[in-house]
Amino acid sequence: MLIKTKNKNDIQSSEITDPEIYKQRREFIKQSGQFALAAAGTLAAPELLAGTLPPIAPRAKIEGVIKGPYSTDQKPNKYKDITNYCNFYEFGTGKRDPAANAHTLKTSPWQVAIEGEVEKPGVYNLEDILKPHTFEERIYRFRCVEAWSMVVPWVGFPLADLIKRFKPTSKAKYVEFTTLFDPENMPGQRRRILSWPYKEGLRMDEAMNPLTMMVVGLYGEVLPNQNGAPLRLIVPWKYGFKSIKSIAKIRFTETQPATAWNTSAPREYGFYSNVNPEVSHPRWSQAKERVLGSGFFAKKVETKIYNGYAEQVAGLYTGMDLRKFY
Ligand SMILES: Nc1nc2c(c(=O)[nH]1)N[C@H]1C(S)=C(S)[C@@H](COP(=O)(O)O)O[C@H]1N2
Numbered sequence: 001m002l003i004k005t006k007n008k009n010d011i012q013s014s015e016i017t018d019p020e021i022y023k024q025r026r027e028f029i030k031q032s033g034q035f036a037l038a039a040a041g042t043l044a045a046p047e048l049l050a051g052t053l054p055p056i057a058p059r060a061k062i063e064g065v066i067k068g069p070y071s072t073d074q075k076p077n078k079y080k081d082i083t084n085y086c087n088f089y090e091f092g093t094g095k096r097d098p099a100a101n102a103h104t105l106k107t108s109p110w111q112v113a114i115e116g117e118v119e120k121p122g123v124y125n126l127e128d129i130l131k132p133h134t135f136e137e138r139i140y141r142f143r144c145v146e147a148w149s150m151v152v153p154w155v156g157f158p159l160a161d162l163i164k165r166f167k168p169t170s171k172a173k174y175v176e177f178t179t180l181f182d183p184e185n186m187p188g189q190r191r192r193i194l195s196w197p198y199k200e201g202l203r204m205d206e207a208m209n210p211l212t213m214m215v216v217g218l219y220g221e222v223l224p225n226q227n228g229a230p231l232r233l234i235v236p237w238k239y240g241f242k243s244i245k246s247i248a249k250i251r252f253t254e255t256q257p258a259t260a261w262n263t264s265a266p267r268e269y270g271f272y273s274n275v276n277p278e279v280s281h282p283r284w285s286q287a288k289e290r291v292l293g294s295g296f297f298a299k300k301v302e303t304k305i306y307n308g309y310a311e312q313v314a315g316l317y318t319g320m321d322l323r324k325f326y
């Protein structure tokens with residue numbers, strides 16, 4: 001695949017790249033037909049190839065992960081599927097774009113600002129945010145509004161444990177999350193696809209529910225960038241768009257925060273976004289879902305209310321009209 005040109009200006013990519021990285025990159029090219037193809041189509045010389053391919057994301061293991069509660073006994077999707085079929089509009093709107101592009105996200109150093117109705121506001125280093133917590137693995141179902149679902153072994157800790165540390169005041173009724181704003185390294189933010197930076201929100205009792213997770217990894221390893229490194233939210237009874245990636249700010253508010261999707265398309269995406277087979281999206285039904293990895297032509301399965309987590313969360317919505325609060 002790499003065509004060697006014999007002229008004296010030819011720089012070998014092994015001379016401009018750390019040999020270990022170079023070796024890994026060659027491995028990566030071998031493994032990934034997609035990148036090999038892209039490289040073959042657009043690049044001629046090895047030195048260009050070395051500079052243009054995504055660097056090899058280190059797949060670092062997370063130590064001391066314990067088994068957490070609430071895991072489904074459904075079979076997890078493959079690592080390859082979870083990490084190559086993503087929604088992360090900061091890196092493109094195609095499902096494969098984040099895997100190809102999110103290597104430009106700078107996840108270190110990383111800080112999280114804690115703001116609003118809280119006794120201990122401040123800008124904290126990620127290490128200090130994570131330090132006191134025990135990481136658990138929880139295998140959760142994940143359902144996207146686009147009617148596909150998957151099962152993911154997430155690694156993280158309850159959001160409630162984090163919230164308690166910063167002592168929200170009695171005025172804190174909602175939690176607002178904001179993704180990093182870095183248009184230079186997040187090319188999607190240079191285009192007006194959504195209102196940037198991406199924002200999401202939860203009612204305080206939803207945030208404190210023991211199912212709600214702050215996630216740092218999957219399959220026992222540090223999150224790959226395309227899945228929202230270094231810190232993301234997972235709310236398993238809500239559609240995927242609630243589960244905001246690459247969180248840089250957590251703000252406690254008295255009133256319901258605006259969210260990126262609700263601001264961009266309020267008729268299509270509500271604040272609650274609970275998985276609900278009876279409430280259709282304006283452009284399609286939400287009654288069924290395609291389980292990722294089961295094959296494109298496999299029969300769709302019926303979507304369950306609250307994505308199957310009704311026992312834990314139905315009580316949060318008693319007396320609410322879920323057609324109105326979609
Ligand atoms: N910052 C940010 N977070 C985001 C998104 C996004 O575009 N930007 N997409 C959301 C949507 S629509 C989904 S379905 C999930 C996808 O998570 P995954 O790619 O890890 O499966 O991330 C959510 N979090």
Ligand SMILES: [Mo]
Nearest residue numbers: 144145240241
């Ligand atoms: Mo989604």
